[in-house]
Amino acid sequence: MLPGNKWGDLNIVKAELMGNPSVEAVSWGSSVPSHGVSQTTNWKDEHNRIGASAASYDMDFHEIYRIGMANGRFFSDNFPSDYENAMVINRLTAEILGYDDPVGETVMLWGNQYTVIGVINDYMALPPIFPDNPALIRQSGDMDEYLFIRIRPEERAFTHTFITGVLNNINPDYPVEIKYHNEFLYETEEARSFVSAMQLMQLFFMITIIASLIGLFGLSMFIARKNRKEVGIRKVFGATVSSVMLKISREMIVQVALAIFIATPLTIVISRGYLSVFQYRIDPGLLFFLSGGLIAFVLVLVTVSWQTWLAANKNPADVLRYE
Numbered sequence: 047m048l049p050g051n052k053w054g055d056l057n058i059v060k061a062e063l064m065g066n067p068s069v070e071a072v073s074w075g076s077s078v079p080s081h082g083v084s085q086t087t088n089w090k091d092e093h094n095r096i097g098a099s100a101a102s103y104d105m106d107f108h109e110i111y112r113i114g115m116a117n118g119r120f121f122s123d124n125f126p127s128d129y130e131n132a133m134v135i136n137r138l139t140a141e142i143l144g145y146d147d148p149v150g151e152t153v154m155l156w157g158n159q160y161t162v163i164g165v166i167n168d169y170m171a172l173p174p175i176f177p178d179n180p181a182l183i184r185q186s187g188d189m190d191e192y193l194f195i196r197i198r199p200e201e202r203a204f205t206h207t208f209i210t211g212v213l214n215n216i217n218p219d220y221p222v223e224i225k226y227h228n229e230f231l232y233e234t235e236e237a238r239s240f241v242s243a244m245q246l247m248q249l250f251f252m253i254t255i256i257a258s259l260i261g262l263f264g265l266s267m268f269i270a271r272k273n274r275k276e277v278g279i280r281k282v283f284g285a286t287v288s289s290v291m292l293k294i295s296r297e298m299i300v301q302v303a304l305a306i307f308i309a310t311p312l313t314i315v316i317s318r319g320y321l322s323v324f325q326y327r328i329d330p331g332l333l334f335f336l337s338g339g340l341i342a343f344v345l346v347l348v349t350v351s352w353q354t355w356l357a358a359n360k361n362p363a364d365v366l367r368y369e
Contacts, residue, residue, distance in 0.1 A: 098180035118164030133160035270357035
C-alpha cells in the first residue's frame with residue numbers, strides 16, 4: 047500500500063515493478079477495501095435515495111485482492127471503450143436495479159450512463175461494521191489515490207528494496223513508505239480507538255478473573271479453617287482425605303456451578319448482541335461458551351481443592367489437642 051499520486055503515470059510504475067518475478071500484481075484505485083465510507087445517492091435515477099459506493103480501479107484490482115467475477119468480465123486493455131462508458135457492479139446493485147442478467151444493461155452515475163460489463167463477487171468494500179452496499183466501479187485513469195502491490199511473502203525484504211529503488215528513481219523527492227493492508231487499516235483513528243478499547247477490556251477481564259480467584263482462595267482458606275475441628279473429628283473416625291475434601295468444598299462447587307449456569311445464557315445473549323453490530327462476524331456455538339464455563343470451573347476446583355487438601359491432610363492430633 048502506497049500513495050498513488052506521487053509517481054506520475056502509474057502505467058510506467060506498473061511496467062517497472064512487474065519486471066520483478068517477486069511482484070505478482072500491481073494496480074491502483076480511489077479507495078482501499080475495508081477502509082472509509084464514501085457513498086452517493088446520485089445513481090440509478092433522479093429519485094433514488096439508496097446510497098452506493100462509487101470507486102475507480104485499474105484493470106488488475108481484482109487480481110490484487112483475488113476477487114472473482116460472478117458474471118461478465120473486469121476492465122481490459124482489449125476494450126479501449128471501457129474507460130469511457132464501462133462499469134462493474136456487485137450482486138446487490140444488480141438486485142436493486144432489477145437485472146437478472148445485468149451484463150449489457152445500463153446504469154446511471156452522476157448523470158452519465160454506463161454499460162455494465164461484469165458483476166464482481168462480494169468482498170469487504172466497507173469497514174465490517176457497515177452492511178453490504180451497492181458497488182459501482184469505473185476504470186481508473188493513469189493516476190489515482192492509492193497504489194496497490196501484491197508480492198510473494200517469502201521474498202518480502204528483497205522486494206521491498208526493489209520497490210523502494212524503482213519509486214526513488216521515479217520521484218526521489220518523495221519518501222517511500224511501504225505499508226501492508228492491515229497496517230493501513232489500523233492507522234485510522236477509529237481502528238486505533240477500537241483496538242485500544244479491546245485491549246482495555248481484556249485487561250479489565252484479566253483483573254476481574256484474578257481478583258475472583260484471589261477471593262475464592264481466601265474464601266476456601268476461611269472455610270477450611272472454620273471446619274478444621276470437624277475435619278479432625280471425621281479423620282479420627284476413619285474418614286478418607288477425598289471424602290473430607292468433598293465435604294468441605296461441595297457447597298462452594300455447587301455455588302460456582304450455579305453461577306456458571308446463570309452466566310452462560312447471559313454471555314450468549316450479550317456477545318451475540320455485540321457481534322450483530324458487524325456485517326461480517328463469527329458465529330460462536332454453544333460449545334464455545336460451555337468451554338469458557340468449563341475453564342472457569344477447573345480454575346475454581348484448583349483454587350479450592352488446594353486449601354481443602356491441606357486441611358484434610360493435617361494431623362487430627364494437632365487440630366484437636368486444645369479441645
